[in-house]
Amino acid sequence: MRFIPIFLLLSFFLGCEEVDSYKSGETYIKFFGTSSKEQGVDIISLSDGYLLLGNTESSLSGSSVMLVKADKKGNEEWQAVYEGDLNEDKAVGMIQLENDNIVILSNRNDTTGILSYTKPDGSDLNENEPIVLKPTTENIQVRYNSIEPLTEGGFLIVGEIKNPQNEWDMLSMKLDDNGTIIWEKVEGYKGDEGSDDLGNASAEDGAQFYYLFGSVDILKVNSSSEEVVVSDMRTVSVNRLGNIVWDKQVSTFENEYGVAIKNYNGDFYILGRRESSATDKDIIFSQLDANGNAGALIEYGGNGIDVGNDMIITPSGIFITGSSNQNSGSEDILVLKLNFQGEVIWQSTAGYEGVDFGSKILIEEDNSIVVVGTGFFGNNDKICLLKLDESGNLSKL
Numbered sequence: 001m002r003f004i005p006i007f008l009l010l011s012f013f014l015g016c017e018e019v020d021s022y023k024s025g026e027t028y029i030k031f032f033g034t035s036s037k038e039q040g041v042d043i044i045s046l047s048d049g050y051l052l053l054g055n056t057e058s059s060l061s062g063s064s065v066m067l068v069k070a071d072k073k074g075n076e077e078w079q080a081v082y083e084g085d086l087n088e089d090k091a092v093g094m095i096q097l098e099n100d101n102i103v104i105l106s107n108r109n110d111t112t113g114i115l116s117y118t119k120p121d122g123s124d125l126n127e128n129e130p131i132v133l134k135p136t137t138e139n140i141q142v143r144y145n146s147i148e149p150l151t152e153g154g155f156l157i158v159g160e161i162k163n164p165q166n167e168w169d170m171l172s173m174k175l176d177d178n179g180t181i182i183w184e185k186v187e188g189y190k191g192d193e194g195s196d197d198l199g200n201a202s203a204e205d206g207a208q209f210y211y212l213f214g215s216v217d218i219l220k221v222n223s224s225s226e227e228v229v230v231s232d233m234r235t236v237s238v239n240r241l242g243n244i245v246w247d248k249q250v251s252t253f254e255n256e257y258g259v260a261i262k263n264y265n266g267d268f269y270i271l272g273r274r275e276s277s278a279t280d281k282d283i284i285f286s287q288l289d290a291n292g293n294a295g296a297l298i299e300y301g302g303n304g305i306d307v308g309n310d311m312i313i314t315p316s317g318i319f320i321t322g323s324s325n326q327n328s329g330s331e332d333i334l335v336l337k338l339n340f341q342g343e344v345i346w347q348s349t350a351g352y353e354g355v356d357f358g359s360k361i362l363i364e365e366d367n368s369i370v371v372v373g374t375g376f377f378g379n380n381d382k383i384c385l386l387k388l389d390e391s392g393n394l395s396k397l
Contacts, residue, residue, distance in 0.1 A: 028387035028395040029350060030074035031377040034058040038066065040383035041091045042360050043372040044102070046120055049077065052372055053094045053104060054383040056081060065091045065106050066383075067122050074385055080122045082106075084130075089114060095149045096120070097177050105147040105157060108132075113144040113157070115179045131179040135161055135171060137186045142171065146201045153177055158199040158212055161186055170199035170234075172212050174242060185242040189216040189234065189249070197234070203261045203268060209245060211268060211292075212236040213261035216249055223253075233258040233272045233284075235292050248292035256284060264313040271311045271320060274299060283308040283322065285342055298342035302326045306334065309373075310360045316390070317345055321358030321371045324349055333358045333373050335388060346392040351375065356384065368395060 032038070036058035044051045052068040058081065065082040082089060082104075092105040092113075104116040113133035118125040135142055144159035154176040161171040169188040175181050189197045195217035203211045216234040221227055232249040233256050239245055250256065250272075260271040268288040275281050282301030285308075286294040300306060301324075308322040318338040323331040332351025335358065339345055350356065354376025361371050367390040375384030387395040 026396055028074060028385075029375075030070065030076075030385045031375060031382040032068045032070070032076055032079065032385070033066075033380075033382040034079075035380075037381045038383050039374045039381060040359050040372040040385070042093045043362060043370065043385075044094060044096050045362055045364065045370065048072070050074075050370065050372075050385065051094075051102065051120060051122075052383055052385060053091050054372075055089075055091050059083075060086060063088045063090050065089050065104060065116065067104075067118070067125060068383060069120075069122065070385060074387070078122065080125045082116060083126050084108065084114070092144050093147045095147055095155055097149070098153070099177075103147070103155065103179070105144055107144055110141060110143070112142060113159075115175075117179075133157070133173070133181075135173075135184055135186075137161060137171075137184065138164060140164060140166070144171075145199060148202050148204075150174075150204060151206050154182070156202045156204070156210060158202045158214070160196075160198045160214070163188075168196040168198055170197045170212060170214055170236065172199060172202070172210075172238070172242065174210075183242045185238065187212070187236055187244065187247070189218075189247070195219075195229075198257070200258050201260045203263045205263060205266065209237050209239055210242075211261055211263075212238065213258045213270060215257040215272075218249065218251070220251075220253065228253075231255040231257055233270065233294075235261065235268075235270065235288060237292055246292050248294075250286070250294045250297065252297070259308055260311050262311060262313050269311070269313060269318065270294065271308050273307055274301075279305065281305045281307050283320065283336070285318075285320075285338065296342075300336065300344070305331055307331075307357070308334075308336070309358060312361050312363055314363050314367075316367070318342075319361055319363065319369060321361040321373065323351075323355070323357035327351075328353075331355045331357055333371065333375065333384070333386065335361070335369060335371060335392065337392060348388060348392040348394075350386055350394070354381070 042053040049071040056066040115131040141162040146158040157173040199214040237245040272284040320336040324334040332349040337345040358373035369388040
């Protein structure tokens with residue numbers, strides 16, 4: 001089933017470079033950063049505002065982790081840059097523990113991971129010694145892509161590890177609140193050789209199992225009887241000890257990559273990306289049954305790039321953020337609302353020139369939709385924060 005969005009109906013052409021192209025001070029679209037290039041990565045809603053996680057190129061290393069605190073109206077209160085010496089650190093995500101402390105996951109120099117702990121006010125960001133995450137499994141490279149809190153305490157990290165055969169395998173780690181590794185698992189898909197198995201996200205059912213989500217390369221025979229390597233979305237269910245319960249992929253003849261998996265009332269929904277070419281990408285969405293089998297794959301996109309980077313589910317529907325270039329030659333921030341049957345309720349875009357995209361999305365108690373991402377503003381990329389009402393209209397300040 002394929003939906004072709006009519007972006008002209010519910011689109012917002014907001015010039016991230018030109019103040020005159022939107023009503024500055026009236027609509028809720030905010031930019032944060034330094035004089036260098038920045039990227040928005042994650043967001044946490046606090047009682048008195050928002051904590052934004054991003055990357056900045058203002059340091060000598062080329063990339064450093066950046067925190068920004070804004071009030072509920074999007075006014076910046078402070079910003080801090082994590083001083084990682086001359087290491088290149090790229091933020092992956094952050095969570096808030098029950099004691100209110102913030103845990104930040106980042107990749108360092110493409111060889112290891114870093115856990116940084118700080119208070120919500122960022123006052124001790126550079127005072128605490130970071131925890132270095134080095135897998136015990138033999139490897140030549142490691143990438144971490146996701147950090148998620150667990151109901152019993154601690155958190156789950158998902159990524160991939162490059163083995164000595166130069167192949168990527170899915171990597172998962174369970175850690176306690178102090179960052180101590182409880183277990184580490186490496187899951188190559190059913191032992192297939194020569195394939196890349198990537199880990200991108202995780203979810204839990206709150207009782208017995210964790211669900212690891214990503215993609216895997218599979219050798220297939222197409223309709224022309226030719227052997228081709230195709231990427232499939234992959235879900236791995238593991239128990240509390242990290243042992244596999246089942247391992248399933250969504251099999252098509254298109255290259256598809258897993259992006260996010262969410263648990264809503266015991267039902268699991270997956271968000272992915274279908275790539276026909278570098279300039280033709282679509283959002284794909286489905287629901288898993290109890291055994292990990294996907295229902296109908298629903299596709300959203302036109303002739304160009306439509307990408308989903310995150311989703312959140314509430315009683316009113318499913319909200320996705322990412323990017324689309326249907327309105328212009330460059331990508332704009334996309335916010336999409338679906339019902340539980342996967343039908344589009346509304347869609348909105350925000351952007352102008354340059355590549356703009358949403359990275360994370362959350363829903364506030366008043367049903368407003370908050371997105372953090374990256375917007376081109378002042379001739380450079382900046383951390384971008386925008387808020388929409390429940391109908392998809394940009395909120396007024």
